[in-house]
Amino acid sequence: xxxxxxxxLTLITGTDDLASVGITLPKMTxxxxxxxxxxxxxxxxxxxxxGSQLFxxxxxxxxxxxxxxxxxxxxxxxxxxxxxxKKRQEATIRYEIHQNGILKAQEGARYNFLEGQELTNFIxxxxxxxxxxxxxxxxxxxxxxxxxxxxxxxxAV
Amino acid sequence: MGNSYESFDQPLREFMPAGxxxxxxxxxxxxxxxxxxxxxxxxxxxxxxxxxxxxEAKRADLDNxxxxxxYLQDIGARxxxxxxxxxxxxxxxxxxxxxxxxxxxxxxxLAG
Numbered sequence: 001x002x003x004x005x006x007x008x009l010t011l012i013t014g015t016d017d018l019a020s021v022g023i024t025l026p027k028m029t030x031x032x033x034x035x036x037x038x039x040x041x042x043x044x045x046x047x048x049x050x051g052s053q054l055f056x057x058x059x060x061x062x063x064x065x066x067x068x069x070x071x072x073x074x075x076x077x078x079x080x081x082x083x084x085x086k087k088r089q090e091a092t093i094r095y096e097i098h099q100n101g102i103l104k105a106q107e108g109a110r111y112n113f114l115e116g117q118e119l120t121n122f123i124x125x126x127x128x129x130x131x132x133x134x135x136x137x138x139x140x141x142x143x144x145x146x147x148x149x150x151x152x153x154x155x156a157v
Numbered sequence: 158m159g160n161s162y163e164s165f166d167q168p169l170r171e172f173m174p175a176g177x178x179x180x181x182x183x184x185x186x187x188x189x190x191x192x193x194x195x196x197x198x199x200x201x202x203x204x205x206x207x208x209x210x211x212x213e214a215k216r217a218d219l220d221n222x223x224x225x226x227x228y229l230q231d232i233g234a235r236x237x238x239x240x241x242x243x244x245x246x247x248x249x250x251x252x253x254x255x256x257x258x259x260x261x262x263x264x265x266x267l268a269g
Contacts, residue, residue: 038244039244040240040241040244043244071233099223100222101225102226113222123228123229130236134239138239145239
């Protein structure tokens with residue numbers, strides 16, 4: 001934001017030295033930076049890092065994401081380079097929570113409701129995702145929602 | 158809504174995907190009887206099993222799917238709640254989860 005503002009003012013005033021025309025930009029302090037609220041996108045990215053680890057080791061050259069998009073949608077995304085064609089491949093699967101089951105929507109208009117072992121695995125993955133994101137990202141108890149006190153070394157003395 | 162965590166007062170169901178094995182953990186959100194397993198002993202197999210009515214079996218599957226869907230939506234609602242709490246503060250998000258909780262409670266037949 002500060003960069004954008006500086007660039008805009010530079011274009012308006014026609015000089016890089018804003019101080020020479022009497023403009024000083026406010027600077028974000030370290031305290032402000034530390035307490036800046038994350039965006040939803042940033043939080044989803046953090047969650048996705050945990051989500052990608054839930055299904056075992058990721059094969060070399062693969063990039064995987066698994067995350068909760070909203071209360072009734074989960075996304076699996078995988079990207080890799082095909083060793084034979086050397087072309088980049090990707091697959092996105094959307095899991096939608098419907099009243100009558102979990103709909104798996106894949107590319108090519110393929111839809112089916114999860115059942116059997118796949119359904120069990122999905123539920124287990126969601127449970128672990130929930131437990132881990134609550135504890136590791138939001139630092140709160142998954143059952144009560146209460147925040148755990150965050151350990152800060154400067155206060156520990 | 159003085160306490161920002163009141164929304165979590167409603168306990169999340171403990172869910173055992175493998176055959177709903179842990180019946181005792183479902184006391185707060187009782188599962189349909191069709192999913193309950195006997196607590197004491199495994200029943201002795203009788204010589205002749207009563208025939209399962211296809212319609213009943215289908216109904217049980219549907220109930221099962223609905224329970225799973227509600228459970229997963231509970232989790233989704235909680236994640237959404239905490240995420241919103243982090244990005245924009247508690248006060249503006251408190252109702253979001255509570256509405257979901259109240260809806261879920263009545264769905265489970267627990268309200269009132």
